[in-house]
Amino acid sequence: MTLPLSNGHRIDHNKQRYPNCIVWTPIPCLTWFMPFIGHMGIATSTGVIRDFAGPYFVSEDDMAFGRPTKYWQLNPEKVRGRKGQHPKETWDSCVYEASEEYKGRMHNLCCDNCHSHCAMALNLMEYDNSNSWNMVKLCFLMLIYGKYVSVCGFLKTWLPFLIMVGGLVALLVVFT
Template sequence: MEIRGLYDVEHSGSKSRIQHELWPLDQIDAKKAKFPCCLVWTPLPVVSWLAPFIGHVGICREDGAILDFSGSNFVNLDNFAFGAAARYLQLDREQCCFPPNLSGHTCGLGYMHSEYGTALTWDDALRSSTRSFEHKTYNLFTCNCHSFVANCLNRLCYQGSMGWNMINVAALILFKGQWIDWMSIIRSFLPFTLVFCFGVILLGWPFVVGLFSFSLLLLIWYLLGTYCFKNLLEC
């Protein structure tokens, strides 16, 4: 394996751009639960049975090990809570900002990124977020696994943005994530389908209205907490 050096400096006119040299990644291995630089998602017990768009999300190191915030003051390592991953999305490290110093930012956010917390590597950013969330209280409604992943992406300044939050992290994995296999799809939607059918049979349309209201209220809560009352949710 040849590594040309840690950074390439390219000059263009009066500007210089520092490009981070990235180590090659291993292949994704779902059987061994190794997903290098991926977001991973799995359904939650009970909650996903009622609202299948809600699940548990984690972010993976460069070696593929999964990190997920699954309890107060606790970040899991290589032991994804709530079962095996059902969906994954591999992220492009080329779209991250790894500044060696203040003048080395490629994201255009400079001081804001430095103040939030920068990193020299992907794993370095994840370690910083892990240390931070090891002192946070877990709460499904205010500080959860999506908050942890958003914090990691903000430290990475992924896609040149520091606006990652619960909503767009969830949207990223749900709309762009890939299913691991057919069993993952069944495992994710079969409980909801059964609950829905039994609810309709036993309670009729009031159950459908109640289920829709539950999902809508959850969505409104996260939207308001994320975009209107930003101090309610943590990222």
Template sequence: MGWCVRVAVAVPVPVCAIITSRLENLAMESDTKPNHTMMIEHNIPFNMQNDPSRARFSCCIVWTPLPVVSWLLPFVGHIDIAREDGVILDFAGPNFVCVDNFTFGAVARYIQINKEKFSMHKSEEEYNLVESGRNQNQNQNQTTWDSALRKSTQEYQHRTYNILTCNCHSFVANNLNRMEFEGGGWNVVNIAALILLRGRWVSTTSMVQAYAPFVIIFFAGITFGGVHFLTFLAFFAFVLVGWYLLGTYCFKNFIKL
């Protein structure tokens, strides 16, 4: 019996060791793969990735129609700006900036800002120089997208909202000027022109929903009002656009930024 035990112990030991080693390797591989996958997914930069279904528009200026006003003038709407993670910051009331709550509905149009247009990121060496007290003058004006938005948000949380003098366009212009995007000089007029001329529609459905009320009201107005309706529409557009043009370019600081 002793011999049998010795054989049973002596012979299978190397085999058991090999099998055990293989099993350990398989277990390590099965543990490593999910972790590696999670690491890859975690390290994928979230910026520059938009997801309209979740209302995420990374580093974007976003636009949606306004009730009544956009039904008469479809180029007028509500505009705001989103953080790097895509969350929208919305200045839509006195002393209040909404986070992740676009007041007047889903985003219909957006324009993604090219962050290469302004200096935002420091290299690791530059960070070390700033922390050590050197090269501070060269880097003190550099900022990140989110830090600029944070400063503007803090400022507008103490601003009184007024659709004529301090509105959502003012908030977006303030952010872009803080980042010196394309040299700065942004105001409510060129911000509106920017989204109108360079904005992208989220979908064809968004475009139809934005313009459908105007088309219906326009043809109804022409049918029942004729020239009187066209006169009213032209007068309304002239007064609204003229107000912002005069307040921006003729009376400095009248429209707040």
């Protein structure tokens, strides 16, 4: 299934192409306990996914925890174009610059992580006239605006959590 985008590129779940999107996938164990926490990447205008996958490493088209299960499609027209650049070019150069910066950073799960990498790219492009993007804001907005790529994406995100909650409820019922 593909969805049209204003820049001519299309979302293609089979090929993992998400132009101008923030993408998200669950992190085993961590997402099972807190389904709103996961791994995030940002895609170029052609849909190539970049994600801060670990210390001093930004991957390209190979997300650290598997294929995206959610995506949040952003409007490339909300990019503040740099002098002499089309917003599409600004988007791509800012994703590149953020990726190059994060290739030189240590990964910190709580403070400087994949969400921070995406936030830096959005801050560099001054997306939606803002330079106050951060990991908490992106986590919250992905929860609200993120769309699941499929029913399987939804289940991969929520099923482990629901099984654990169901088991906990069953134990409470048995022991009360």
